[in-house]
Amino acid sequence: MERKIINTGDGSKTLFIPQMDEQYHSVNGAITESEYVYLEKGYRHNKAPEPVILEIGFGTGLNALLTAIEAENKKRKTTFISLEKYPLESAEIQQLNYGNMISERAEELFSALHQCEWNRKINISPYFDLLKLKTDLTQFSFEKIPPLDVIYFDAFGPDKQPEMWNEEIFRKIFEISNSKANLITYTSKGEIRRRMQRSGYISERLPGPPGKRHMLRATRP
Numbered sequence: 001m002e003r004k005i006i007n008t009g010d011g012s013k014t015l016f017i018p019q020m021d022e023q024y025h026s027v028n029g030a031i032t033e034s035e036y037v038y039l040e041k042g043y044r045h046n047k048a049p050e051p052v053i054l055e056i057g058f059g060t061g062l063n064a065l066l067t068a069i070e071a072e073n074k075k076r077k078t079t080f081i082s083l084e085k086y087p088l089e090s091a092e093i094q095q096l097n098y099g100n101m102i103s104e105r106a107e108e109l110f111s112a113l114h115q116c117e118w119n120r121k122i123n124i125s126p127y128f129d130l131l132k133l134k135t136d137l138t139q140f141s142f143e144k145i146p147p148l149d150v151i152y153f154d155a156f157g158p159d160k161q162p163e164m165w166n167e168e169i170f171r172k173i174f175e176i177s178n179s180k181a182n183l184i185t186y187t188s189k190g191e192i193r194r195r196m197q198r199s200g201y202i203s204e205r206l207p208g209p210p211g212k213r214h215m216l217r218a219t220r221p
């Protein structure tokens, strides 16, 4: 499927899939969205001292990058597991400007995240282990991964890829989550919220990032 690099509102780039009419991040700002939705409302909100994170959709690696930077700054040992069915090509990765918009250290981490082997846990920095799994979420056996503290649910929209948002997937993730685990997503759709609740989560609607009224955060009681 064709992917195009586009600029977003805060100057950071993202990818757009014309055939799906869908982009990887908000057009109002890729870094701004990722920082607010996943870092602020997820990673920083969760109090696990050494969190295990599961991300649905590694994509550009932006969520992983921001988390790796924060883990280093806060000396919070973090394990980051990310599922991806369609990894980016290296020509696409080279056109993304996250590293150079943030810092020199971010550039180094960004290369390390992308260069690291798939399907093997790799120590990227003293505070950040990454396990990128090249797999299809809808076929994935969750028994393979350790108990989770934070879930970055960053699939394409429920109207574009409904099979990623079904209740059975939320239930499987719930079952391997620790008490007080948080599942965060940029969508605020009522039906998605109800599926999370029927899977056992308590879910809240939070103010969204720029350009979006709301987003969702679910918590395992």
Ligand SMILES: C[S@@+](CC[C@H](N)C(=O)[O-])C[C@H]1O[C@@H](n2cnc3c(N)ncnc32)[C@H](O)[C@@H]1O
Pocket (backbone or CB within 6 Å): 023, 024, 025, 034, 055, 056, 057, 058, 059, 060, 061, 062, 063, 064, 083, 084, 085, 086, 087, 135, 136, 137, 138, 154, 155, 156, 161
């Ligand atoms: C919204 S983008 C993720 C953005 C990403 N978190 C980032 O920081 O760039 C959704 C991602 O889900 C991936 N994806 C689509 N279908 C999938 C599937 N069945 N299993 C796993 N990943 C899938 C896409 O390739 C894409 O990278």
